[in-house]
Amino acid sequence: MTSDYAIDQKGFKVLITGATGMVGGHALRYLIDEDKVSEVISIGRRETGVSHEKLNEIVIADFENLTAIRSELENIDLCIYCLGVYQGQVDKETFIKITCDYQNALTDQLQELSPNCCFVLFGAQGADPTEKSRTLFASAKGKAENLLMNTGFSKKYIFRPGYIHPTGERKPTGIAYKILLPIMKLIFPLFPGIGINDHDLARAMVNIGLSQTAKSGVYENNQIKDFIS
Numbered sequence: 182m183t184s185d186y187a188i189d190q191k192g193f194k195v196l197i198t199g200a201t202g203m204v205g206g207h208a209l210r211y212l213i214d215e216d217k218v219s220e221v222i223s224i225g226r227r228e229t230g231v232s233h234e235k236l237n238e239i240v241i242a243d244f245e246n247l248t249a250i251r252s253e254l255e256n257i258d259l260c261i262y263c264l265g266v267y268q269g270q271v272d273k274e275t276f277i278k279i280t281c282d283y284q285n286a287l288t289d290q291l292q293e294l295s296p297n298c299c300f301v302l303f304g305a306q307g308a309d310p311t312e313k314s315r316t317l318f319a320s321a322k323g324k325a326e327n328l329l330m331n332t333g334f335s336k337k338y339i340f341r342p343g344y345i346h347p348t349g350e351r352k353p354t355g356i357a358y359k360i361l362l363p364i365m366k367l368i369f370p371l372f373p374g375i376g377i378n379d380h381d382l383a384r385a386m387v388n389i390g391l392s393q394t395a396k397s398g399v400y401e402n403n404q405i406k407d408f409i410s
Contacts, residue, residue, distance in 0.1 A: 192219025194256055195389060196298075198287070199263030200229045203347055204303060207383035208261050209236075217391055222253055224287075225264075244283035247290050255288075257295035262287075263303045268318050280321045292332055299336040301390045302329050303382075306341045306402060315403045326399065336393045340386060343402040344369065344376030345367050377402060381409050 197213050199205035200223045212221045214232050223229055223238045231238075239250055244264075247254065266279045284302075291298050308322035326339050346369050347362070369376060377385075385408035388393055395408070 193217055193258045194220045194222070195259045195261065195390075196222045196224065196257045196291075197261040197263065198224050199265060199303070200231075201225055201227055202263055202265070202344065203349070203379045204386075205261075205263030207349060207380045208263060208387055209249070211382055211384055211387045212261070215387065215391065218233060222257070224250070234273050245278075245286045247286060251290065251294060254290050255294045257298045260291060261303075261386055262302045263386075265303065270408055276317060276322050278323075281325050281328060284325055285403075288329065288332050288334075292334070292367065296333065297335050299338075299390055299393050300329060300332070300334045301338045301386045302326070302340065303386065304341045304399075306343045306390045308341060333403055337397045338386075338389050338395070339399045340382065340405050341399060341401050342377050342382050342405060345382060346376055346378050348378050348380055374403065377405060381406070385409050 195218055197205060197209055197212065199350060200209040201256075208228070209221065209223060209229060209231060212218050213231070213235050218235065221236050223236060224241055226240065226242065227297065228240055229238060237253070237322060241247070241250065262284060264279070266276060268276055271279070291300070302325070303321045304326055305318070307319050308326055309316075309319040310323040310326050312320045312323045312327065314320040314323065329337055329339065344365060346365065382405065385405045388408045
């Protein structure tokens with residue numbers, strides 16, 4: 182699929198996950214505001230609270246069983262994948278399930294129903310693609326990257342942001358964030374290279390997914406910023 186395909190014909194049909202999250206919420210609004218986008222399908226574990234004629238919102242409890250929504254996954258041009266959970270909020274098995282198994286279940290369906298889809302993954306700095314790290318976060322995120330890169334999608338983008346600074350109503354819920362946020366409010370403006378704002382990260386994910394001119398691969402924090410404008 183070329184970058185002009187959806188623009189010339191019907192506009193992009195975009196699937197987004199994790200739209201109730203800090204970054205996903207911004208991405209959803211950017212997609213809705215994009216003239217290039219004709220339809221947005223949001224799959225999540227709870228409602229976003231957003232209402233728009235472009236938006237088709239699906240609340241689903243079991244991400245490993247997507248049979249009931251297969252028809253909605255047909256002819257997807259772009260997937261913005263923001264679904265995730267903080268490691269400290271769940272046990273090891275649940276963290277791996279949400280980080281890896283949910284993603285794999287979706288890509289299995291999309292490869293069959295939307296093989297030309299472009300997939301943009303909200304990854305993480307420190308991901309270990311060897312999957313040998315003793316740190317659960319690193320090994321699980323690395324596995325998620327490998328699962329995506331082993332798919333046959335036309336374009337695959339993995340973003341590894343550093344520190345993500347919240348700017349909207351949605352705030353991080355992890356314990357580490359609650360402790361560090363007051364400190365980072367002072368440090369981040371002085372050393373912006375350590376991370377990225379949540380809305381800038383979302384903007385970059387949407388931009389790279391709609392343009393699809395960059396090479397498939399992994400993009401680190403400073404590289405992500407090239408796609409903001």
